[in-house]
Amino acid sequence: MSSDRLIIFDTTLRDGEQSPGASMTKAEKVRIAKMLEMLKVDVIEAGFAIASPGDFASVKAVAETIKDSTICSLARAVDADIDRAGEALQGAASGRIHTFIATSPIHMKYKLQMQPDQVVERAIHAVKRARNLVGDVEFSLEDASRSEFEFMCRIIEAVIDAGASTINLPDTVGYGEPQEFGEMFGRLIASVPNAHKAIFSAHCHNDLGLAVANSLSAVRHGARQVECTINGLGERAGNASLEEIVMAIRTRKDIMGVETRIDATHIVPTSRLVASVTGFPVQPNKAIVGANAFAHESGIHQDGVLKHRETYEIMRAEDVGWHTNKLVLGKHSGRAAVKARFDALGVSFESQAALDEAFARFKLLADKKHEIFDEDLQALVLDARDDAPKRYSFNALDVCCKTGLVPNAAVTLIVNGETVQAAAEGSGAVDATFKAIESIAHSGTELKLYSVNAITQGTEAQGEVTVRLARNGLIVNGTGADTDIVIASAKAYVDALNLLAEDKHKEHPQREGV
Numbered sequence: 302m303s304s305d306r307l308i309i310f311d312t313t314l315r316d317g318e319q320s321p322g323a324s325m326t327k328a329e330k331v332r333i334a335k336m337l338e339m340l341k342v343d344v345i346e347a348g349f350a351i352a353s354p355g356d357f358a359s360v361k362a363v364a365e366t367i368k369d370s371t372i373c374s375l376a377r378a379v380d381a382d383i384d385r386a387g388e389a390l391q392g393a394a395s396g397r398i399h400t401f402i403a404t405s406p407i408h409m410k411y412k413l414q415m416q417p418d419q420v421v422e423r424a425i426h427a428v429k430r431a432r433n434l435v436g437d438v439e440f441s442l443e444d445a446s447r448s449e450f451e452f453m454c455r456i457i458e459a460v461i462d463a464g465a466s467t468i469n470l471p472d473t474v475g476y477g478e479p480q481e482f483g484e485m486f487g488r489l490i491a492s493v494p495n496a497h498k499a500i501f502s503a504h505c506h507n508d509l510g511l512a513v514a515n516s517l518s519a520v521r522h523g524a525r526q527v528e529c530t531i532n533g534l535g536e537r538a539g540n541a542s543l544e545e546i547v548m549a550i551r552t553r554k555d556i557m558g559v560e561t562r563i564d565a566t567h568i569v570p571t572s573r574l575v576a577s578v579t580g581f582p583v584q585p586n587k588a589i590v591g592a593n594a595f596a597h598e599s600g601i602h603q604d605g606v607l608k609h610r611e612t613y614e615i616m617r618a619e620d621v622g623w624h625t626n627k628l629v630l631g632k633h634s635g636r637a638a639v640k641a642r643f644d645a646l647g648v649s650f651e652s653q654a655a656l657d658e659a660f661a662r663f664k665l666l667a668d669k670k671h672e673i674f675d676e677d678l679q680a681l682v683l684d685a686r687d688d689a690p691k692r693y694s695f696n697a698l699d700v701c702c703k704t705g706l707v708p709n710a711a712v713t714l715i716v717n718g719e720t721v722q723a724a725a726e727g728s729g730a731v732d733a734t735f736k737a738i739e740s741i742a743h744s745g746t747e748l749k750l751y752s753v754n755a756i757t758q759g760t761e762a763q764g765e766v767t768v769r770l771a772r773n774g775l776i777v778n779g780t781g782a783d784t785d786i787v788i789a790s791a792k793a794y795v796d797a798l799n800l801l802a803e804d805k806h807k808e809h810p811q812r813e814g815v
């Protein structure tokens with residue numbers, strides 16, 4: 302089934318979410334899915350429906366919301382997993398069940414504790430069961446890059462006969478090397494008699510930093526789907542990054558010989574959204590979406606770019622969504638311009654009142670900051686992501702930091718409608734603020750991560766803070782944005798406390814220390 306169309310399968314919401322600490326709430330997954338739809342991703346793997354009631358609800362909500370991308374749920378080769386995935390996908394305009402089982406000797410022997418014949422039988426049964434629920438079934442041979450060739454031929458032929466239309470060959474542990482991994486695709490496609498009835502797919506991990514290279518090599522050897530994530534998020538060292546694969550395919554079209562339907566101008570806003578939601582900032586030198594990806598510092602390069610841009614640039618920053626905003630948003634902007642920008646970022650408002658509320662917040666921010674960028678707008682809505690009454694809300698902060706004195710903070714929170722104040726000392730302004738908040742909340746949590754990300758440039762930039770708290774094995778990520786990072790920190794801490802109080806730990810609870 303080879304063609305020149307490459308299917309982009311985004312698994313930010315499933316494998317991306319398997320990054321420790323990156324798990325997302327249902328509302329966050331739906332927001333990211335809307336951006337992925339605008340990006341024109343072909344398939345969105347929205348989660349692993351059996352994993353938790355929250356993940357089931359997320360897959361269902363994404364399936365009911367998104368119309369222009371196929372929505373997929375992962376399922377082990379286990380009846381209950383497949384049935385749960387089918388149930389979650391019922392409302393989808395186009396739904397796919399992605400079932401998998403490991404095929405490498407090490408996984409079959411030690412993890413599954415199954416004989417190869419049993420694995421083949423289980424795979425056939427799983428694919429048939431999934432086909433009774435949806436018309437589109439993908440089958441993955443987990444740990445394919447460490448599996449025996451003849452065994453893979455056997456199982457692939459059997460699952461295609463059973464109804465799988467996509468065969469995914471994952472480099473589960475990131476062990477593959479481009480030439481060998483690509484050749485595995487070429488040999489399998491040539492050897493499996495019914496291979497022409499399926500699309501072959503690559504799913505690569507970045508343990509050796511080769512995920513994108515391996516994926517591209519697979520494409521050159523016949524793969525017509527790649528599985529990838531925004532910002533390369535994913536289990537351990539991450540997955541192949543969507544933005545790098547898409548732009549490599551586009552920039553090197555003549556050599557790669559395939560095309561995607563991705564609208565690359567949404568890449569940077571999507572990357573920003575995923576970074577905000579997960580609290581995983583993008584490193585400045587990250588390809589495509591890093592702050593320095595299109596910056597030229599050295600004189601010879603600057604001279605070259607000024608004379609002829611292509612001397613040092615293989616793609617244009619605006620083509621991947623950098624600075625595409627031609628209307629400058631600031632305190633003199635009106636609702637029409639602000640709403641148009643929100644629309645472009647995939648942010649919709651359920652009512653005029655919700656838009657008015659966002660607009661009021663925009664004006665408050667514009668009073669503090671001359672120019673409002675896309676990232677500021679994203680932070681603005683993330684900050685107000687849930688209108689439900691909260692146990693805690695941040696009201697005011699008074700911090701004193703003087704050289705030679707112990708920093709102290711006096712914080713005012715509204716707790717269940719009552720104003721409560723507390724003060725504390727700490728090793729710095731943020732530490733004192735957190736201690737003051739804790740002396741009100743007594744949450745019994747442990748601070749697992751504190752990160753500050755300047756979401757726009759300059760000293761007047763908004764800082765976005767992520768605070769990860771853990772209690773009884775559950776982890777929450779709170780976020781807060783403000784032009785003052787101590788206030789952003791207080792907001793993030795309070796946000797995390799609310800998520801815990803509402804039992805809104807991330808939908809895929811993670812064990813502490815993971």
Ligand SMILES: CC(=O)SCCNC(=O)CCNC(=O)[C@H](O)C(C)(C)COP(=O)(O)OP(=O)(O)OC[C@H]1O[C@@H](n2cnc3c(N)ncnc32)[C@H](O)[C@@H]1OP(=O)(O)O
Binds near residue numbers: 351377378
């Ligand atoms: C390579 C990947 O990324 S695979 C996806 C990884 N993602 C996740 O695991 C996240 C979601 N997972 C979960 O929430 C849980 O692991 C669940 C709900 C799926 C299963 O939980 P539990 O029933 O408690 O099982 P647990 O996770 O401890 O062990 C996994 C079991 O599934 C079996 N298993 C693993 N993969 C498969 C498979 N593809 N098909 C069938 N069985 C499998 C294991 O052999 C083990 O079986 P055992 O309990 O009989 O020894």
Ligand SMILES: CC(C)C(=O)C(=O)O
Binds near residue numbers: 401441471473474
């Ligand atoms: C389930 C499969 C596709 C996977 O995530 C992997 O092998 O890494």
